[in-house]
Amino acid sequence: MLADGTTVRIRPAAAADHDAVLRLYEGMSPEHQRLRFFAVSHRSAEQAAARVSGRRVPGGAATTRAEGNGYLALLAEHEGHLVGIAEYETAHIEPGDTEPVTADIALAVDDHWHHRGIGTLLLEHLVSAARVAGITAFTADALTENHAVLRVFADLGLRTTRRFEGPEVRCVVHLTETDTYLTSTENRGRTADVASLRPLLRPESVVVIGAGRKPGSVGRAVLRNLCTGGFTGRLFAVNPHAATVFGVHTHPDVASLPQVPELAVLAVPAAQVPTIAEECGKLGVASIVAVSAGLGPAQARALLDTCRTHGMRLVGPNCLGLANTEADVRMDATFAAAHPRPGTAGVAVQSGGVGIAVLSGLARLDLGVSSFVSLGDKYDVSGNDLLQWWECDGRTDLAILHLESFGNPRAFARTARRVNRRMPVLTVDAGRTEAGRAAAASHTSAAATPTMTRQALFTQAGIIATRSVAELLETAAFLHSQPLPAGSRVAVVTNAGGAGVLTADACVEAGLSLPPLGADLVDDVLAVLPHGATATNPVDATAAVSEEELRACVRLLSASGRVDAILVALVPTAVASATGDMLVRSLTHAPDRRRERPVAAVLLDQDLPVKLLPAEEGTVPAYTDPQAAARALAHAAKRARWLSRPPGTADDPEGIEQARGRAVVEGFLDRHPEGGWLNPRECGELLDAYGIPQIPWAWAESEDDAVLAAERLRGASGLVVLKAHWPGLLHKSQEHALHLDLRGDSQVRAAYRDFEVRFGHLMTGVTVQPLAPRGVELFAGVVQDEIFGPLVLFGHGGTATEVLADHAARLAPLTDHDVHDLITSPRCAPLLFGGDGGGPVDLEGVEQLLLRLSRLACDLPQLAEADLNPVLARPDRVTALDVRVRLLPRQAQDPYLRQLRQLR
Template structure:
């Protein structure tokens, strides 16, 4: 612990067994407990910790940890229910980038992950302080601490010195380390959710004796749903409610309930939570709404103090349809149908719609959680539960907010590799934060940010609950397509046209059938059939003919999926043919997806029972095409290996941090960098810039122009003063200056028009012709840095041709970023032109991403224009804004 600036606030996190601990900096008042931590250790553990046993070891260790803050030293402790259970510390000893580290865990608390968790937090703090390596000494027989270091996921080197081992631990936060932290976090998270989602006992506080209360409705659902374990009511005025034994208080229950449902008025919630914590409850479900800030804080404090996981407040409840449990702690109108879809929502209304829709479709629900105001349990928690429960094969989310999007993104990427993860992209019209009237901030809307998160994480984002269910039906019932080539078959030409339009609008391909297939189909179908794409089998087609037609197309290699658009006809009715049955009686499941479109269908989507599974049927062609397009996108995402963040040369991270710190020392409130500081910062990351010079007088401008003139002798002059954002709007730019006279005249013009503002000018050679692009970054306090790319120049805001991805960019992300804007064909050589230097363009975006990821103080950067030519890529104009902001580790294990 070095000083107030570097001492973080207390945080709560989960141990391997799911219990909660508080991690915080050591304070002077912790001396007695820290001394007791050591004094209660066995002689053997004291010897392993101090390499010997001394009466004064405990006191001296506590003295060191509780001493006045000093440079290079930091100590963190873990406590549970106010009792210190572990200590981790490091001391640089006057060095700059390496520190000696030690760890101590209370007697009897080994093998529960407390030491590992504490070291993770110490590593995060050290990295923020610029420390790159830990050194730790241990006796070679101290297998536990050596295993702790080895299992961290960090590169560790050992050097044996007699009976001692010197361990050097590199603190680089690479993917191996993040994956190790994720796995430990997943196991701890799932363990902590067991009392919530698989409770051995449940109590409902607030169940009234008369109908009409939410608590009574939940109690009724639990009993009527057949909850298989112990169930209690808590009501001081009753001994039994709905046949469930009732007790006057939680403390009076015969056992400490795993899960307590709280349905009391807002003013009583915190008191109930406190009572539950003292009784040993492990999880709370708070359905009460309307808590004020003080009541909310008291509720969360009780949960953290006693280690209870919390769903809500202001929620519909939770459900687990496992036949061995049958937990339905909700007040929905009906019980959810058991099935394989995991559902997590913030809106109770959306939750009811999804429960009803999934039950109607026959997909059913494995686990449901209405997160409400989401004080604790989040979508990230539920994803990790579904990843581990062996019952869920489809994850559906409705999230209005994200507590930690970067951690959520890593979890979702991992889970989406195993099961489809779908969401409703709620709040699409909410404008993102606009830090200033700059191009980058104006372009970065919250919609764009969420879209980047979903795209990179492999999440299927839909625009409505209806679309979510339509897509879920297809992903649940059909294999993924190998490509986007769709065949359409219909018995009515008009229906086929509608389906073709829908497919084209969703970006699906409609290739013509091969000549051999045309001949085969014409031989199968009745006279008057037209074989193209769509295949119009005519109103006269029989069930048998349609079955053969569909089967031949599905077995043909020229198509990846099929839509069959059918309308009822008197011809089929007269012959007793059921055209839908032609699809559902297939002797074996096809390896390509097929969906039916029935324009007369009453419901938007149904799942038709087939001999080998189910087939989705849609009332609208666009619904079928949308669902199929989502399936194509998922297949493409799965087919591509996970990307990696490329290694970049020529990056000077330490120098960049020094540039930032120097600027913020002089400008404590932050601001836009002046041209010289901006160029220096970009140089730290090897970002290519046009040659330039700074001039504050007319004569200096002339001399600079002489040095910068290219073969044609032309230069550009740009005025500068603090706060200037749009030079072209202010007419503070002079182009195509030739000779000293024009340079002098331009300088005098700027000096006259902007008297009292102008602090100097930037001179550059006039750039060659090329494609003007835009690249930038906005640091979102919730989502982290967002990298934007698109068409540049003065019309960038008007055309709004931008794409975005969250940093850090992988090699796949940067490729997607370049190909996503509408202007992409210009980069690849449209109309016979030579393509621009794509490798250099990728490197520019990767360096911008690296800069944004390493510098949390970088609020936004705006490169416009970026000139791209076949010979290279150059930033012609750059602006960077810094703000005072401490580093934040989004992957550090901690509760909300």
């Protein structure tokens, strides 16, 4: 999408594009031709068009690029018309050249399409392709008066240098990826995204196509909600069999509409959806909501192709619709039974049923929504789009998502991380109980479940992931009404001991703590409570507590600084000095109550799971279940911790030989185009390229070679290890394919012969290693998820890895925060810090191992999985003892490249 939300198609140029490219150049004004070619010349345009198509200019030199040159031309089209071109070409590259590769670039945009971001968008795609090709910098010559192109280079977000030579300037754009470039592309993407969504969420006119007269029809329900909801724009309906529906004049077809509507709601049979969408596109409709369900694959592709061709944004199909409650819009284009209540929560769901439940729950809480979008099958508009809309709409302060799939998780994570700094983002972690992937070949794939991958995404992006819609609403109520706690220390106050015990248990189970209050605070609290009260946390105020006494107790705890939040658990009794309602009023009507600490109530006799009680200052959340209150508070505390951490940094480790690692991968895939497992020597070469330490080892293909290697590798213990190898061997211990504690030549020979007898028809050789010293056995690995990208796993290693399942996971590239979380999250973490009395291991070495694995996975998309198990961690070093790596013939995908989603 361009800066104004217009959609263009970007594709590589082909020989057949010669005439279109020539028309583009010849259609430029003389001034723009001069700026592009440094002269006004028809021949320059012919030569440029010929270069793109590889043709020969009549009477001129051949334009076909010399063998070994790198050339790429990208075209931008709008509805089939060429509107821009960008190209790069490198000099001839000799085999063995080690100098950085640069490429000359050229850029041209149709005169009528200037200042809409075409040139910048083309350059972004050119940068992405150039990086894959190993190009490190772009060079370009321009006239010093060509301010527009110089501004494009300067604003790209990449480091640019200039050298002025008379009337010309030589620009060098360095392609080394920086966070500045990603931030710049995100900002441009957000501008385009929000612009494209305006006709969808703030339309000035809407047409409902398929608005029937039959009660119960979807189109009729949508039109009814638009009418009764008070939509402020113009409203049209298409129905060839009725004159009016709900008082709205109908038209027989799309072409007969008196004006072009900005939004079309399609409520027609699935077979008609592509045709109707094409009619809308030709008319100039800007956006579509397809509530229709049941589209087949061919119909789905036709619908999305039509939307892409005509630049229409699409919600659905198979969705509930959308709504915007802004006072100057008031659009309810859903077929829900009730209008969404106006508010400040942005809601996007894939399931219409979940959407109705969320809307109903928010209405009960009197929260309401700013905008609601039912994404349905999510062909186009996604959760990522809505996050960016809510970030900029000026109304939304709480984002609620229910997503069953992710189109571009890494781009989503960056967006969510940024939006989360401004407002909480909540989701329901759906599908936690699915069986997951079938037990994969290696430890790494077996450990990396879809649930673990999603949870890594949520954790790194700061998204609050709840386990149900009810928990989501409970948490939303707390976040909407209370300040964030500074920590996880909780004081529980109750008028019934049993309720206090239940609430205390719920807090601890949720990861919160109940600290002692301290002698001075205990004395102060007891002084304001009835005789017989206790203040050991939980604070039992007794059934005789009055409204004023309870208010004073809560005030003291809030002002003490000893706790970060207060939960007040109340039950109605017949002996209280005040009624139950009066006790609740001590929390809600306290004009002098300090608000530094969040306060929530647990009312065991409450009729609804969660309520927001009106207070003199805002509202107070009240829960029926202590566990619900504790969960909501724990989510708030987790968000506070996430916000308190500065954004992590992803510094590259030193000594990475990316070209060497790429050569190992390309060499293997040349020999094995279908992919497969690397042999030990290839694994060792790959790890060496990325500076990942390994225990000394040698490869032996005969008994004598094994003996010689053992003599060379014996350490202080004099013992060695032999490991058999053959293609596809993964679990050596299960296959009894290793011998430990071998001393002397005779034992080495006996071990090798045993392998030959048992595995002779399979075995290709053995690895020989010195017996490793004692240490903490760890596991580190990478799985390349086709959707989420590389996932780094870390945890307890050795033969019990799969049984214990003590793993943590984070999506690469890892930041310093991610590395810290990986190291501290597994249950075995205390062992790394000396919890067994042996002193801490080399923690810096563990950090470096994870960072280098992350870089390895990001550099090499062909890396399907890598399994380092065990990794031996000692106080002096960290060493990989056994390594397995599997490659697949995959192409690099730029997860941050601006592009609209395509159906798989």
